[in-house]
Structures are given as C-alpha cells and as structure tokens.
Amino acid sequence: MNNASLHIPVLLEETLNALLIEDGEFYIDATFGLGGYSKAILQKNNCKVLAIDRDPEAEIIAAQFKKDFKNRFFFINGNFSEIVKFVKMLEIETVAGITFDLGVSSPQLDQGNRGFSFRLDGPLDMRMSKKGATAEEFINQVEEDTLANIIYELGDEVFSRRIAKNIVRERSAQSITSTAQLASIVRNCVPKINHKIHPATKTFQAIRMYLNDEISELEHGLIAAEKILKPNGMLTVVSFHSIEDRIIKKFFLKCAKNSPTSRYLPDLTYSAHSLKIITKKPILPSEEEILRNKRSRSAKLRVATRTFSPSLYGEVA
Ligand SMILES: C[S@@+](CC[C@H](N)C(=O)[O-])C[C@H]1O[C@@H](n2cnc3c(N)ncnc32)[C@H](O)[C@@H]1O
Numbered sequence: 001m002n003n004a005s006l007h008i009p010v011l012l013e014e015t016l017n018a019l020l021i022e023d024g025e026f027y028i029d030a031t032f033g034l035g036g037y038s039k040a041i042l043q044k045n046n047c048k049v050l051a052i053d054r055d056p057e058a059e060i061i062a063a064q065f066k067k068d069f070k071n072r073f074f075f076i077n078g079n080f081s082e083i084v085k086f087v088k089m090l091e092i093e094t095v096a097g098i099t100f101d102l103g104v105s106s107p108q109l110d111q112g113n114r115g116f117s118f119r120l121d122g123p124l125d126m127r128m129s130k131k132g133a134t135a136e137e138f139i140n141q142v143e144e145d146t147l148a149n150i151i152y153e154l155g156d157e158v159f160s161r162r163i164a165k166n167i168v169r170e171r172s173a174q175s176i177t178s179t180a181q182l183a184s185i186v187r188n189c190v191p192k193i194n195h196k197i198h199p200a201t202k203t204f205q206a207i208r209m210y211l212n213d214e215i216s217e218l219e220h221g222l223i224a225a226e227k228i229l230k231p232n233g234m235l236t237v238v239s240f241h242s243i244e245d246r247i248i249k250k251f252f253l254k255c256a257k258n259s260p261t262s263r264y265l266p267d268l269t270y271s272a273h274s275l276k277i278i279t280k281k282p283i284l285p286s287e288e289e290i291l292r293n294k295r296s297r298s299a300k301l302r303v304a305t306r307t308f309s310p311s312l313y314g315e316v317a
Pocket residue numbers: 007008009010030031032033034035036037038052053054055058078079080081101102103104105106128217218
C-alpha cells in the first residue's frame with residue numbers, strides 16, 4: 001500500500017472509546033489498512049492486536065508495526081470472514097474487542113493502477129486482494145441483465161438498465177479495459193441530475209462490492225466476531241453504505257432479540273441474547289470531522305457488546 005497517500009482514520013476517537021481498551025487484553029482490527037486504528041489501540045494501553053487485511057500491500061505497513069510494537073502486534077493477510085480460523089492459528093481463545101472499518105482505504109482509491117477510481121485512469125482491476133477475476137474480465141463477460149441487477153442492488157442506481165445496456169453495446173465494438181473508459185461510458189448515458197457526486201460513483205461502487213464479495217464478507221465477519229468475543233467484549237463497525245448499515249443493524253437486532261424469555265423476565269437474569277446493542281442509533285462524524293476529512297461524511301458507527309449467553313451461531317470448536 002502506497003504510504004504517499006494518507007488515510008485519515010474515520011470516527012477514530014468514537015471507535016476507541018467504544019472499544020474500552022484494557023491492559024493485557026487481545027483486540028482484533030479486522031480492516032488494518034494503513035493501521036490507523038491498530039496504532040491508536042496499541043498506544044492507548046498495554047494490549048495486543050491481531051490485524052487483518054486482504055490487501056497484500058498492507059503487509060508493508062504491518063512489517064513496520066511488528067518492529068515498533070514487537071510481540072504486541074500480529075498481522076494476517078486474509079479475509080475477515082475467516083477470523084475464527086486466524087484466531088485458532090494464533091491459539092487465541094477469545095478477544096476483548098473487534099473493530100471493522102469497511103470499504104477501501106484512501107491509498108487503494110488514490111492509486112490509479114488499483115483500478116478503483118473513476119477519477120484516475122488505470123487498468124480496470126478493483127481487487128482488494130489482487131486475486132480472482134478483475135473488473136475488466138467481469139465487465140467484458142457479464143450478461144446485461146445480471147450487470148443491471150448488480151448496479152441496481154449494490155449501487156442503488158436507478159439508471160442501472162441504461163448503464164448496463166450501454167456497457168454491453170460499447171464492449172461489442174471494443175473491450176473495456178480502463179477506468180476512464182468505463183467512467184466515460186457511464187457519464188455519457190445518465191442524466192446530470194446530481195452534481196454533488198460523479199455520475200459513475202454508484203456503478204463503480206456496485207462493481208467493486210460485487211467483485212470483492214463485500215456483502216458476504218460482512219455477514220460472515222459479523223458472525224465470526226460474535227463467536228469469538230468474550231463476555232463484555234466490544235464490537236464496533238464503521239460502514240459507508242446504506243446496504244452495509246442495514247446488514248449490521250439487522251445482525252445486531254437478531255443477536256440482541258434472540259431472547260424468548262426476556263419479555264417475561266425484566267431483570268434478564270436468564271436470557272439468550274448474545275449481543276447487547278450500545279448504539280440504538282448509529283454514531284455519525286461531527287461537522288468538524290467532515291470538514292477535516294470529506295471521506296467521513298457517509299460514515300456510521302454501530303457498537304454492540306457481547307453478553308454471557310452462548311453464541312447464536314455456535315461456539316468455536
Ligand atoms: C477503510 S480501510 C481501513 C482503514 C484503517 N482503519 C486505517 O485507519 O488505516 C478498509 C481496509 O479493509 C480492507 N478490507 C476490506 N474488506 C476486507 C475483508 N473482507 N477482509 C479483510 N480486509 C478487508 C481493505 O483492503 C482496506 O485496507
């Protein structure tokens with residue numbers, strides 16, 4: 001990951017406060033990026049951090065962290081849906097906190113050659129892990145209807161059918177190989193209604209989320225987190241899209257309401273819910289943070305704490 005482009009951690013203070021970091025405990029930073037959260041956690045108290053990132057470029061920053069924090073910092077290059085496996089590999093039983101800061105980092109967006117940006121020209125790549133099908137392979141092969149559905153569902157884009165039709169027409173004349181080419185196809189076929197965002201924003205977001213399987217990763221990451229958090233352990237999730245926020249909210253509610261007896265036992269001495277929701281409404285960035293870091297404007301932080309009840313999804317074997 002290119003350090004030249006700085007990633008300003010979003011909702012950092014709020015996340016740190018919610019994690020209730022204590023000496024001697026283990027925390028997981030499921031989305032290491034440039035390590036903004038990990039560093040703040042490690043500096044706050046004498047604790048340990050297992051950081052995860054699917055982007056192999058994160059290893060460069062992680063190597064420096066290993067030198068700076070020695071046996072308090074561990075890094076795994078992989079998907080956070082596999083947290084349970086990683087925790088077992090390190091022989092950690094449970095952890096006192098897990099934090100997710102979803103989406104892509106600024107360096108990923110700001111390097112044209114990663115293919116995430118409609119503002120910078122580059123190859124159509126968009127793979128966080130640099131593995132699997134590229135956006136170029138996808139966009140030149142996918143069926144029109146499937147593409148339209150993806151752009152509609154993951155991008156909330158009302159012009160999805162028109163965009164998919166134009167992509168398919170253009171690619172029959174010439175393969176689509178660059179981000180600038182794709183951005184221009186989209187720009188030329190949607191009306192200029194919303195001047196605040198680039199017309200290709202939603203299409204790029206949808207293709208990125210689809211290629212990186214971000215919805216399934218989030219669902220499995222949350223399930224894994226619920227399994228390995230110790231009682232009173234904290235779970236914090238920062239998301240940037242309404243689709244993600246809805247999944248997190250529903251997951252929290254499902255774990256918090258799995259309590260058939262709680263309606264009749266007000267003191268909740270016997271209840272089966274595995275999470276307690278701390279943020280009834282998500283925490284949003286302050287105006288000051290948005291002014292300082294435009295990228296934070298759509299961020300939402302949700303926080304829950306693990307109860308003493310068994311995991312809803314089965315204990316770690
Ligand atoms: C918004 S950035 C995190 C920034 C970080 N909090 C910081 O302060 O530097 C999100 C990071 O999560 C990683 N990521 C996204 N989805 C992932 C997944 N399913 N598994 C592992 N890492 C993922 C991305 O590669 C990216 O580096």
